[in-house]
Amino acid sequence: MRASSEISQPGATDPAHWIALGRLGDRIVAVALDAKADETTRVDLAPPEVAAWVRRRESPSLRWVWSDTPTWYADLLAEGVRVARCHDLRLCHAILRTPGGDGAPGDPSMSRAWDAAAVEVPATAPALFEIEAAATRPSLPEDIEDVLTEFRRQRAAVEAAENPGAIRLLVAAESAGALVAAELRAAGLPWDEAAHDEILTDVLGERDADGVPAKLEDAARRVRIALSDPSASLDSPPKLLRALHRVGVMVDSTSKWELSEHRHPVIEPLLEYKKLSRLQSANGWAWLDEWVHDGRFRPVYMPGGVVTGRWASSGGGALQLPRQLRGAVRADPGWLLVTADVAQLEPRVLAAMSADTALAAAARGRDLYAGIVETGAVPSRADAKIAMLGAMYGATTGDSGRLVPRLRRTFPRAMGLVDAAAATGEGGGVVSTWLGRRSPPPPPEWQAVQARASEPDAAAADETRARRWARDRGRFTRNFIVQGTAAEWALAWMADLRGRLAALPEVGAADAASRSGPVFATRPHLAFFLHDEVIVHVPAAHAERAADAVRDAAATAGRLLFGDFPIDFPLDLRVSRIADKG
Known part of the structure; x- marks a missing residue:
């Protein structure tokens, strides 16, 4: 390598x-x-x-x-x-x-x-x-x-x-x-505050004297009408649940997925309210005032913040940035954005880890899910995605439970690897990523539950609980090896890309670019990262060279981790001034 x-x-x-x-x-x-x-x-x-x-x-x-x-x-x-x-x-x-x-x-x-x-x-x-x-x-x-x-x-x-x-x-x-x-x-990350404000106003509506957006207020009004309760509290889950139960919507939570399974006049406006409220609270005007200054969004990234090695964020919510705000991500005058994300990173990593040449062949040079369909394992791309995600996350019911066995027959090495990791986890063992990051051992509470189920006087409830916790841990270890190795690939990609960008020529000083700080005011640089996506801010004159650097770094990361194994990591790559424009 x-x-x-x-x-x-x-x-x-x-x-x-x-x-x-x-x-x-x-x-x-x-x-x-x-x-x-x-x-x-x-x-x-x-x-x-x-x-x-x-x-x-x-x-x-x-x-x-x-x-x-x-x-x-x-x-x-x-x-x-x-x-x-x-x-x-x-x-x-x-x-x-x-x-x-x-x-x-x-x-x-x-x-x-x-x-x-x-x-x-x-x-x-x-x-x-x-x-x-x-x-x-x-x-x-x-x-x-x-x-x-x-x-x-x-x-x-x-x-x-x-x-x-x-x-x-x-x-x-x-x-x-x-x-x-x-x-x-x-x-x-270059950020246009006026564009952000325009997006919020378009989605949420104009704000009244108290700062309440019109469309959010209208959705709340329609929810309360459907509940026949003009004073219903919509932001308190326990109170909202009680209000829903009173009108016959017998849900256990206010999650989008559970609400969507019910038919009642309250459902449509409530889902709309939740969507608008989420945008307002997470990335609304208060967020804009706190996190965007002088044309830059500067979140706090936490490498290794998740046990698998994935990054987390402790400020700014960069890893939960809604796609509808991408229109506010705009390059400085004379600069462009190179945006690139990897197609089906985790399944490709699984193919390489397991040396499953059949899965690698399905992925080579094309959409991996379409390639799985061509093998005859499943009838449609949607089925292929459901089956693959189910295999990596341990889904055993519904469509995943029906489709995963077909993948086992077609891709036995890949499925065998995640199945073995799950078995290790269910037994209380520790698994490792490709480069050796270890999963945490089961906590004492888990061990105690398993031990209690093995005692002579254990009740059926004790055994059921132990099996459920064992399966939960098996699902964790099953995905730990894949998600963790994908995080390692992404680190290798960014590290190599960082060096390639540093080797590109600087440009003359520009007032707009100076907002990127003294190191990056005149040179191409990474501006954003999200698990399998990067955004590079680059002087327009070097945009194509930066795009080549992004592609070459992805290829290098694959060789660095997996040697000559025939797996590729194709990129959806766009060069534009606005991040959401192709």
């Missing part, structure tokens, strides 16, 4: 080594380390000296070691300093630590102070896919000696791993992702 320059790890013969940054009192200490992580030189700096010193020492072959990328890198970016590589101790500790570790040398679990880096896991498995990191950043050790000790401990843990090469690539990619996240916030 060929590693990209941005996430390759320095080897023992590489002249590039590391520089660790930490604190000693009110001073900053920089410690240069050789290939064995032995100290060679130490420099004492006042905080105002750090950016200039880093600028002088920075080189593409050097990796900076620090406790937490946002803590250190944000200030450097504000001073116009970009670094090529880092080792983020917080994120790497979360990957390398062994829950309940035995304290063996090299086991990062020995260092409990760094466990703030880890995502806490609730007892119920399905919620694991939606975990987001806390809005407040953990307080981590920044003393230089603590930094050096943890770095050496992590290096020892990597070398002691079952597959050191894969883990080495994973921690390098995770650290590169931390740099990308900080740069996305520093550069910001």
Whole structure:
């Protein structure tokens, strides 16, 4: 496999080594380390000296070691300093630590102070896919000696791993992702506030003197008429449920899917109200005032914020941005946006992980779901999508339950891989992504439920509960390996793309572009990321080269993770001034 320059790890013969940054009192200490992580030189700096010193020492072959990328890198970016590589101790500790570790040398679990880096896991498995990191950043050790000790401990843990090469690539990619996240916030996503206001007014209606949009108020009025209750509370689920029950709509929740199954005059206006209310509360005028300034939306990304390795957001809601607001994403004058998303990323990753050549062939050069239909496994594209999602998420009822067995017959290697992961999870075991990120072990509550079901006096309810929890965990581990590996591919894609964009020529300074900050005011840069999609903000003169960089980086990411296995990752790529325009 060929590693990209941005996430390759320095080897023992590489002249590039590391520089660790930490604190000693009110001073900053920089410690240069050789290939064995032995100290060679130490420099004492006042905080105002750090950016200039880093600028002088920075080189593409050097990796900076620090406790937490946002803590250190944000200030450097504000001073116009970009670094090529880092080792983020917080994120790497979360990957390398062994829950309940035995304290063996090299086991990062020995260092409990760094466990703030880890995502806490609730007892119920399905919620694991939606975990987001806390809005407040953990307080981590920044003393230089603590930094050096943890770095050496992590290096020892990597070398002691079952597959050191894969883990080495994973921690390098995770650290590169931390740099990308900080740069996305520093550069910001170009955002037209007037266009956003126009979209809100068109969808929600003009606001009255109290700030209430007309269309939202009208939907609320029609709901209350249908409920025969002019004072009905529509924003309190318990009160709304009681009001619905009074008119004969016997639902257990106010979810869109459950409401849609009922026929009653209240359903249509209530669904409309919920849709408009969601836009108003999540991305309305208050959101615009808080998160968009000087033509930029700067969310707070949290790499590794979900246990699978997917990113989360702790501010701004970038990962839940509604498509109807894409029209507000507009390039600066003289610049364009390159928007690219990967078609069916997770099923393609599954094909490569399992070495299922039949599934890879169905995906090659075309829509994967259409390719599945051509194999004769299912009759329609809609069936293919339902079946594949059911296989990856463990759906056993309805259309998924009917269609998944057909996939097992046609793609036995791919289905066998996720079925085996599910069986491991149901038994309380731990699974790993392609590069070695481990799923969390089942929590004590889960273990207790399983143990209770095995006792001689266990009731039927105990056994039912244990089976349900086991199946829930099996669904979690089934998808963990696929979603986590897809996240690794996306990290490799962004890391390689980041380096390719940095190599493109700068353009002359422009007032509009200066809103992207001192590092990115005159050069192409990543501006947005959402699981399998990126947006690049690029001077118009370099738009085609940037588009080629996006495509080439996707191909490189596939080779980096899966070698010569014949799977492709086609992109839906658009170059435009407005993000929602082709």
